[in-house]
């Protein structure tokens with residue numbers, strides 16, 4: 001029998017795998033491994049979804065891909081690559097962004113019994129987490145970062161979700177360190193990538209984006225003035241970039257004069273900055289002719305200057321065809337950041353770095369370790385067996401969270417699943433799916449239906465994402481048909497202006513008429529500390545949690561278990577000896 005080996009391990013559960021449809025989001029480092037594992041488990045139907053195409057740098061660990069596959073769709077290639085494996089699963093590949101609601105409406109997700117995340121960014125992870133909460137489909141979340149890794153089975157509303165523990169945000173530096181007193185290579189790389197690049201090549205900078213005195217954490221008036229002046233002059237340089245004629249490199253000399261000479265001279269005039277620091281020296285050198293440079297070797301300042309001129313004029317030309325964003329795999333943009341960062345380092349007497357090193361830092365690259373991916377993918381696939389127990393209690397109690405151990409004698413630790421965090425912005429919201437034909441109903445029709453169904457007073461707010469559709473002081477849209485202001489797949493936020501009833505999130509699904517989900521909308525529980533504040537100050541406006549959106553949270557890749565919380569005190573989980581299983585490898 002084809003699955004006799006599986007029966008030896010999983011017994012009659014094997015049939016349940018065979019009858020199930022699962023979705024794998026991401027066909028990269030973890031995804032390639034996971035697909036192989038899901039095939040070995042003999043899942044009935046596996047959908048492989050990825051938005052990206054294969055890059056040379058993927059080949060060292062994404063073992064389903066070969067040199068000939070570069071630039072092809074990851075999802076489609078992964079499907080074809082496993083074609084010759086001896087498997088019986090039906091495979092379906094989707095080349096697209098999981099967050100594209102036209103391509104992947106709610107009805108796409110509801111066909112699955114389990115969703116596996118094999119993603120590399122927080123935005124998409126939060127999105128799938130939210131979909132799992134709306135649909136109550138078990139989600140197995142996984143992530144790796146170098147030698148670290150983690151697998152988290154999520155049973156929506158029963159166990160901790162992906163948003164229950166806040167994620168670490170990327171490290172930031174004070175504006176002054178980046179703009180006037182860098183002391184490490186990372187300060188110069190951040191300046192080149194996050195400040196200079198967008199200033200010269202980004203979309204037109206609006207007034208809102210301009211540096212304001214309050215953005216600069218400095219008491220030094222002269223420094224604030226210098227930085228503001230520097231910013232305004234950069235806007236003039238942007239005009240030069242936009243107007244550069246093909247082949248013209250003259251405008252680059254003006255950029256060099258300003259940022260590597262005049263701005264430095266201006267900083268030097270603020271003597272207080274240099275009492276305890278070594279003074280920078282304005283750039284004073286000529287570019288040399290360069291042919292090909294070895295990215296693993298340190299380049300001279302003259303070579304960096306030549307590369308700066310070349311890459312700046314190339315990017316200026318490319319801008320005529322459309323926007324250019326920094327991408328570590330885009331040679332022109334990487335060359336620009338490498339040379340600009342190195343020139344600045346040279347000026348401030350900071351060691352320069354090789355292109356290879358700067359690519360790692362600017363691209364936030366933590367070398368991916370194929371073995372960590374393989375191990376975590378294995379645990380991810382295995383975790384799914386618990387989704388087939390008869391009761392939720394069993395599913396939850398038998399499932400384990402798996403994460404790397406920092407002790408040398410152990411490779412991974414496991415622990416039981418924690419209950420949901422009552423203060424989690426994702427789990428604590430009452431949610432449901434509204435089935436509606438948006439072309440038939442007006443905002444007012446929707447408003448009335450919601451008030452009737454859930455018992456809100458007249459004073460509710462309706463928003464789609466960050467856009468307000470209606471509230472008591474904004475009734476301009478009332479007679480507008482919903483399809484003009486709202487789309488399928490998006491989420492409507494309903495809030496009670498009187499703050500008496502809980503807020504709601506309604507995912508908009510296509511239907512023939514207007515059907516609201518059966519939901520318990522209970523009286524708002526006012527947290528103790530807020531009650532006290534209310535008692536002290538009668539007219540205090542309490543901001544509800546209603547418009548907090550998970551999608552707004554950006555940050556580091558991968559799940560993190562650090563628990564610093566601004567939504568409430570973070571749970572510090574303590575593992576007792578018998579809770580923690582140690583797997584010795």
Ligand SMILES: Nc1ncnc2c1ncn2[C@@H]1O[C@H](COP(=O)(O)OP(=O)(O)OP(=O)(O)O)[C@@H](O)[C@H]1O
Pocket residue numbers: 025026027028029030031049050051052057058074096097098099118119120121124368
């Ligand atoms: N919103 C999304 N929709 C679909 N697939 C996504 C989405 N976001 C990320 N992915 C995919 O998830 C996969 C994650 O894999 P992995 O962490 O190995 O990253 P990678 O891009 O292949 O490698 P690297 O980042 O190291 O170059 C990638 O293939 C990526 O295209």
Ligand SMILES: [Zn+2]
Pocket residue numbers: 160161162163164165420421424425426427428
């Ligand atoms: Zn949660």
